[in-house]
Amino acid sequence: MVVPLNERKEQILKAVVINYIITAEPVGSRTVARSHRMDLSSATIRNEMADLEEMGYLIQPHTSAGRVPTQLGYRYYVDNLIDIDDLSADDEMAISSSLSTEKMREIEQIINNSARVLSSATNQTSLVMGPQFQKSAFQHLRILPLDDKRSLVVLITDTGFIKNKVIEMQQQLSPSELHQVVSYLNQKLYGLTIDQVTTSLINELKRDLFRRLEILEQAFILLEESLMEEKQIRVFLGGTTNILNQPEFKDVDKVRRMLNLFEQEPLLFKILEDASSEDDIVVRIGAENEYEDIKECTLITGTYKIHDKTSGIVGVLGPTRMDYSRVISVMRRLVDYLNQNLSS
Amino acid sequence: MVVPLNERKEQILKAVVINYIITAEPVGSRTVARSHRMDLSSATIRNEMADLEEMGYLIQPHTSAGRVPTQLGYRYYVDNLIDIDDLSADDEMAISSSLSTEKMREIEQIINNSARVLSSATNQTSLVMGPQFQKSAFQHLRILPLDDKRSLVVLITDTGFIKNKVIEMQQQLSPSELHQVVSYLNQKLYGLTIDQVTTSLINELKRDLFRRLEILEQAFILLEESLMEEKQIRVFLGGTTNILNQPEFKDVDKVRRMLNLFEQEPLLFKILEDASSEDDIVVRIGAENEYEDIKECTLITGTYKIHDKTSGIVGVLGPTRMDYSRVISVMRRLVDYLNQNLSS
DNA sequence: CTTTAGCACTCGTAACCCCAGAGTGCTAAA
DNA sequence: TTTAGCACTCTGGGGTTACGAGTGCTAAAG
Numbered sequence: 001m002v003v004p005l006n007e008r009k010e011q012i013l014k015a016v017v018i019n020y021i022i023t024a025e026p027v028g029s030r031t032v033a034r035s036h037r038m039d040l041s042s043a044t045i046r047n048e049m050a051d052l053e054e055m056g057y058l059i060q061p062h063t064s065a066g067r068v069p070t071q072l073g074y075r076y077y078v079d080n081l082i083d084i085d086d087l088s089a090d091d092e093m094a095i096s097s098s099l100s101t102e103k104m105r106e107i108e109q110i111i112n113n114s115a116r117v118l119s120s121a122t123n124q125t126s127l128v129m130g131p132q133f134q135k136s137a138f139q140h141l142r143i144l145p146l147d148d149k150r151s152l153v154v155l156i157t158d159t160g161f162i163k164n165k166v167i168e169m170q171q172q173l174s175p176s177e178l179h180q181v182v183s184y185l186n187q188k189l190y191g192l193t194i195d196q197v198t199t200s201l202i203n204e205l206k207r208d209l210f211r212r213l214e215i216l217e218q219a220f221i222l223l224e225e226s227l228m229e230e231k232q233i234r235v236f237l238g239g240t241t242n243i244l245n246q247p248e249f250k251d252v253d254k255v256r257r258m259l260n261l262f263e264q265e266p267l268l269f270k271i272l273e274d275a276s277s278e279d280d281i282v283v284r285i286g287a288e289n290e291y292e293d294i295k296e297c298t299l300i301t302g303t304y305k306i307h308d309k310t311s312g313i314v315g316v317l318g319p320t321r322m323d324y325s326r327v328i329s330v331m332r333r334l335v336d337y338l339n340q341n342l343s344s
Numbered sequence: 345m346v347v348p349l350n351e352r353k354e355q356i357l358k359a360v361v362i363n364y365i366i367t368a369e370p371v372g373s374r375t376v377a378r379s380h381r382m383d384l385s386s387a388t389i390r391n392e393m394a395d396l397e398e399m400g401y402l403i404q405p406h407t408s409a410g411r412v413p414t415q416l417g418y419r420y421y422v423d424n425l426i427d428i429d430d431l432s433a434d435d436e437m438a439i440s441s442s443l444s445t446e447k448m449r450e451i452e453q454i455i456n457n458s459a460r461v462l463s464s465a466t467n468q469t470s471l472v473m474g475p476q477f478q479k480s481a482f483q484h485l486r487i488l489p490l491d492d493k494r495s496l497v498v499l500i501t502d503t504g505f506i507k508n509k510v511i512e513m514q515q516q517l518s519p520s521e522l523h524q525v526v527s528y529l530n531q532k533l534y535g536l537t538i539d540q541v542t543t544s545l546i547n548e549l550k551r552d553l554f555r556r557l558e559i560l561e562q563a564f565i566l567l568e569e570s571l572m573e574e575k576q577i578r579v580f581l582g583g584t585t586n587i588l589n590q591p592e593f594k595d596v597d598k599v600r601r602m603l604n605l606f607e608q609e610p611l612l613f614k615i616l617e618d619a620s621s622e623d624d625i626v627v628r629i630g631a632e633n634e635y636e637d638i639k640e641c642t643l644i645t646g647t648y649k650i651h652d653k654t655s656g657i658v659g660v661l662g663p664t665r666m667d668y669s670r671v672i673s674v675m676r677r678l679v680d681y682l683n684q685n686l687s688s
Numbered sequence: 689c690t691t692t693a694g695c696a697c698t699c700g701t702a703a704c705c706c707c708a709g710a711g712t713g714c715t716a717a718a
Numbered sequence: 719t720t721t722a723g724c725a726c727t728c729t730g731g732g733g734t735t736a737c738g739a740g741t742g743c744t745a746a747a748g
Contacts (some may be wrong), residue, residue, distance in 0.1 A: 028711055046712070064711050067375070076550050144498065152506065153497060154488065164506050193667055231742050241603040244596055255599070259585040337720040372740055385692050408699045408740050647726070693748075698741075705734085711727090718721075 003055075005076070009037065012048050013057055014081040017069045021323055024247050027064030071286035074298070074320055078283050084325050085334060093119060095121055095330065098338055107131065107160050110342065112236050114334060120310065121240025121330045124318035125262075126238040129341070131311045133160040135235065138189045138197065139331055143182050157194070159306050159342075181225040235268045246297070248319040261293050272313045279310070281331055286320045298322050302331045304338035311342070346400075355382065356392050357401055358425045366590045370410035415630035418642070422627050428669050429431065431677060437464055443681055451475065451504050454685065456580050458658065458678060463583025464529070465674045466530045468662035469606075470582040473616055475503040475655045475686070476506065480544055482533045482541065485491070485524050503650050503686075525553060579612045592640070592663040605637050616657045620645040623654070625639055625675055630664050642666050646675045648682035657688070 005013065019027045029049060030043040038045075049067050052058045057073035060066070067078065073166045087095070098117050111130045118126035136157035143308065144152040155163040167336045188205060189197060242261055243249045261267065262326040272293050275284050281302045283327065314329050314334060345413050349357065359379045363371045368596035373386040373393060382389075386671070393411055396402045404410070451470035454472045462470035488496040497506045521616065532549060533541060582605055587593045594601065597614050605611065615635050619628050626645045631639045638661065645659040658678060 003691080015741085042704080042711095043713095043721050043723095047720090052695090060712085062728055065708095065715095066711065093362075103345075110458055137462055142488050142496070143488075146484055146486075146500065146672070147747085152486070152500070154496060154498070157495070158491065162508050164498070164508060241600050241607065245601070250596060251592060252596070255596075256585050258590045259588070259603075263585065277579045370740090374740080386740095387692050387694095387742095388690085391691090394742080404741085406699060407739090408697085409743095410740065689748100691746105694744090696741105696743090698739105700737105700739095702737085703735085706732090708729105708731090710729090713726085714731080715723090715725105716721100716727105717723100718719100 002195045002305065007297070007320045009048055009052060010043060010081055011320035013052055013073060014077060016058060016067055017073060017077045020068055021321055023322060026061055026068050031066070063228070071288070071320065074285045078099055078285070082325055083117055087280055087329055091121065091330070095333060102105070102333040107342070111312070115238030115340065118314060118316060118330065118334055119242055122316050122323070123239070123245065124241050124322060124327065125240050125242050126206070127268055127315040127317060128236045128238070129313045130236070130268065131161070131306055132280045133161055135193050135309070135311065136161055136262055138192045138194065140187065141182060141185050145180055159311060184209065221305055233269050235265050243318065246319050248321065259294050271299070272301060272315050275299050275315070276303055276313045278303060281328055283324065293298070296320065299323070300327050300331060302335045304335045304342065306342045314338070346429070353392055353396060354425055356389060356416060357413070358421060359394060360402060360411055361417060361421045365667055368665060370405055370412050372410035375410070376396055379381060413614050415664065417631070418629045422629070423461055423669055426669055428673055431673055434466065435674070439677060440469070451686070455656070458682065459580040459582030461679055462658060462674065464659060466660050466667070466671045467583070467586050467589065468660045468666060468671065469584050469586050471612055471616055471659040471661060472580045472582070473613065473657045474578055474580070475505070475650055478539045479537050479655065480505055481654070482536045482538065485526060485529050485533065487522055489522070503655060510528055514656070516536070528553065536646050558609055579609050579616065581606055587662065590663050615643070616645060616659050620647055620657045622647060627668065639644065639663065644668070644671050646679045648679045650686045650688065654672055658682070
């Protein structure tokens with residue numbers, strides 16, 4: 001469907017894209033002519049650019065201006081022309097030091113820190129989603145009596161989540177009864193993902209145990225509730241102010257819409273999940289995004305894994321005029337890091 | 345020190361402040377003259393306004409413009425002239441419904457929701473600080489063996505915090521040994537605030553127990569670490585986009601500085617804590633704030649209590665031209681709500 | 689002594705115009 | 719097929735002008 005361009009057109013398109021990414025100004029034929037390895041006059045370039053415009057890869061903001069890449073132009077660039085360089089030594093240093101210096105035991109800290117690193121290395125806004133509790137596998141359940149009435153239910157997953165909840169029970173259980181119940185539950189639930197712990201499964205377990213221990217009813221209700229509650233997932237943002245540096249957001253109204261979006265976590269989660277793919281970095285340019293508010297933006301996403309299982313998503317959001325090459329290499333680096341460090 | 349104004353000057357000052365709060369435009373003598381209960385000609389008002397300017401309560405952006413309140417003007421208004429109305433029935437409805445509809449068991453949810461309510465009811469940015477872990481009193485410590493090596497340490501405070509941490513121990517403790525240690529610790533620590541659990545106290549306890557149980561060393565290290573780690577406190581923000589609606593933030597640069605501030609949680613915490621007072625709503629206008637970035641803003645803070653003990657701070661931040669009356673009444677309402685609902 | 693009407697004055701804003709500069713498309717020559 | 723040349727278009731900045739809102743002052747009125 002996409003007609004491949006001839007070599008010269010490709011070079012010109014690439015030059016326009018790269019130049020525009022840097023300057024944010026429409027790129028004229030002279031500029032392209034002067035650019036690296038381009039032994040052609042501006043007139044020739046002008047003709048080619050007119051062709052590229054007709055084909056939909058470039059556009060002129062007004063008659064006497066240079067050209068700007070269209071969404072299609074960026075797409076062709078990303079698919080066929082982009083050079084993804086390794087990170088410079090400086091960048092590499094900066095990134096690995098800010099990833100490792102902080103003592104990051106807790107998973108939340110790692111995620112939060114990742115968002116910071118990603119945004120500062122790309123000068124864009126970053127979105128980082130933690131491991132999905134839903135997809136984590138059940139590992140331990142413990143019930144810990146606190147006093148006459150209250151107990152603490154603790155739930156631990158393979159991805160390192162520790163969820164807890166204080167529950168109230170009418171009667172005290174004897175230690176042995178408690179032990180019995182808890183080991184039964186652990187046996188039944190071990191290895192299941194949280195998604196798989198459905199209401200019907202819980203009901204079934206409840207029936208089994210009910211005959212023996214009526215007291216636990218409330219514990220079950222609360223367990224169930226707490227599982228439901230966790231549907232919403234935290235998305236960590238980094239560098240939200242970076243969008244203000246982009247000239248395409250000099251309009252206060254656009255900024256408002258954007259920041260408004262940032263306040264809606266569940267929506268961010270959906271956007272990230274819809275955009276991402278299991279095992280590759282995905283680039284969504286402009287209207288390729290389904291959500292109205294980011295139709296003038298590019299969203300680049302990557303996924304990381306814990307124990308070889310897809311687990312969380314990292315994203316970078318900015319104007320379509322974005323340094324694709326840099327963002328992609330930084331993201332690769334970060335995903336590698338997360339893959340390695342979250343599994344241990 | 346502050347000379348009280350005569351009745352007429354007060355009325356004029358009040359009219360200027362109220363008008364300016366609504367329109368965000370400099371207020372001219374004609375406007376004041378036409379305003380409610382003001383049977384004077386504009387010329388008279390002009391004279392009075394010239395006086396008020398000389399006294400430092402008003403200022404002219406330029407010679408041929410109306411007047412705008414100065415920081416001093418707002419201060420006089422807040423201290424002497426403000427009418428704090430009860431919330432309208434509509435507002436009352438809106439606020440109490442959004443406070444109560446959500447099922448809000450977890451303390452984080454209550455706090456987060458409060459931030460939302462506060463910002464949407466005032467059209468400003470809100471800052472809400474959760475109960476301070478530091479000031480909470482120790483209630484329970486439990487150690488829960490998970491498997492051969494790992495145990496879960498759980499710490500519960502009177503304000504409802506549940507902190508936990510997985511620790512690794514070289515040797516397994518027998519249940520009775522564990523019980524012994526834990527009940528000793530609970531006995532020693534019960535009722536102390538987290539602030540009071542100093543390193544030296546921990547060391548002392550460690551010495552006591554060490555002789556008996558060397559194994560716990562790592563547990564102690566981790567306990568200590570976890571206490572230190574919690575120094576940073578979460579501040580929940582609401583309506584960060586609201587500042588964009590204020591004409592004083594039409595300058596992108598100011599917006600950037602502001603949003604930048606919002607990303608620095610520890611700083612927000614300090615600002616809130618410095619501004620607030622134990623048991624009253626505090627209004628800090630303009631340069632009364634010590635932090636450079638909010639010297640053109642007003643910060644209004646209130647504190648709520650859990651079990652009659654000061655516990656958290658709520659704040660509203662916006663331009664000095666802010667609806668003081670409304671913000672104060674909404675905040676009163678919210679603080680009442682929190683006082684009631686967090687103690688149970 | 690206080691208030692008010694009248695008036696000249698100030699200053700910011702918006703509208704307008706003009707011009708330079710950048711970049712184009714087209715034509716004709718190489 | 720490429721390029722030089724040229725006329726044309728459009729934006730943006732700078733300068734000028736006209737308008738209007740609001741002032742301070744003066745002198746008259748209460």
